[in-house]
Amino acid sequence: MAETRIDFRYLNEQEMIEAGVTDVAACVDTMEETLILLADGDYRMAGQSANSHGAQINFPENPDHDGMPADGPDRRFMAMPAYLGGRFRASGVKWYGSNTENRDHDLPRSIHLFILNDAVTGAPRAVMSANLLSAYRTGSVPGVGVKHLAVQDAETVGIIGPGVMSRTIFSAAVSQRPSIRRLKIKGRSPASTERAAQWFRDQHPQLEEVRVVDSEQEAVEGSDILIAGTSTSPDGPEGFPYFATEWLKPGALLLMPAAARLDDDFIRSERANLVVDYTGLYAEWYEENGPDVTYEQLLGIPGNRWWDMYKEGSLDGDRLTNIGDIAAGRARGRTNDDQIFCYSIGGMPVEDVAWASDVYDNAVTKDIGTLLNLWDTPELR
DSSP states (O other), X not given: OOOOOEEEEEEOHHHHHHTTTTOHHHHHHHHHHHHHHHHHTOEEEBSTTSOBOOEEEOOOSSOSSTTOOOOOTTOEEEEEEEEEOTTTOEEEEEEEEEOGGGGGGTOOSEEEEEEEEETTTOOEEEEEEOHHHHHHHHHHHHHHHHHHHSOTTOOEEEXXXXXXXXXXXXXXXXXXXXXXXXXXXXXSSHHXXXXXXXXXXXXXXXXXXXXXOSSHHHHHTTOSEEEEOOOXXXXXXXXXXXXXXXXXXXXXXXXXXXXXXXXXXXXXXXXXXXXXXXXXXXXXXXXXXXXXXXXXXXXXXXXXXXXXXXHHTSSOGGGEEEXXXXXXXXXXXXXXTTOEEEEEOOOOHHHHHHHHHHHHHHHHHHTOSEEEEEESSOSOO
16 A cells, blocks of 8 residues: 655744754855856746746735734735746745734734645645745845956955845855955944844954945945845835946946846846846746836846846847856856946745755754644545
8 A cells, every 4th residue: 555644844933943944155156056047948837828926915005804904114915826847846835924013013024934845746745934935045046146257356345224134135245256355235224224233243353344324325336246136115216226337347247136226228238247046936926916007116127127138129028137047057157357247036936945955954964943744644645
């Protein structure tokens, strides 16, 4: 008789740490594999094109029904399913609720859970606390850009928006460029920005200077690597971090997993080397939302602006290069120290599947977590 028993492994946040979820250098390597598999086409995500970011529940401003949440800053529920091939051959889904008001209760803005499934039977292999999983894969995808696109002797990093995302991105950058010695930070309020600066000093004692600056221009000028980490703005698009062309240092790498504004003339010029995590994601966002939804409404991620320009005919689509093709050696990356690279990152659930798979394998090897039983024999079959 066939074995019908199904057990799965539950990992809480501390157990995820024990299983290596915060190993940022290893995560960068895994994200590099993932981005190459994306460029190869060995993946599936949601939607008819298999490129959808996920399915999202939003709420009305004034609900008609008692108890229904009202719309608010970053208030939503989202499911992000994916399959990834290569050595992973696994499926999974990240499920989370998000509400900026959580911070008033000492909770993260978003609370994540990840379910890892066998890609053949569909049986659950693991249920994981996923805030750290999500944070480290989010930081490590830009880290792949640092590995392939930053100048080799990068020393100075500028951050606009020093939240959790910028912290993991910075750690990933340092893992690829240990030459980094100076950090400039532009935040929204002096007190919170100084607290962030102290976190960087404590976590990265090798830094010779961590300085809070008063303007975006100060953060941008002279920086070898720039991190845009502000997802939303009370001022709308004009409040998005701005990277003026004249401020950019020759050789700079712009890491943009969140809202950022660049000059359109610069984007169209040959000075801007435009790289994306995967073009299929931006094509799907465009199809899902239509031409009337601007990049500003899609969290201000620059790749959506570039795709809009391509669709309206003001930018050659060949200007957009997948980082996976660069990592695989199929597309040209940096050839001199004066090139400016602009790297847009949208984030995709295949990345969660990949890092969850590696963390799960570590947990099995080290016997970390709690085995839970789904059934011995299914009642219905």
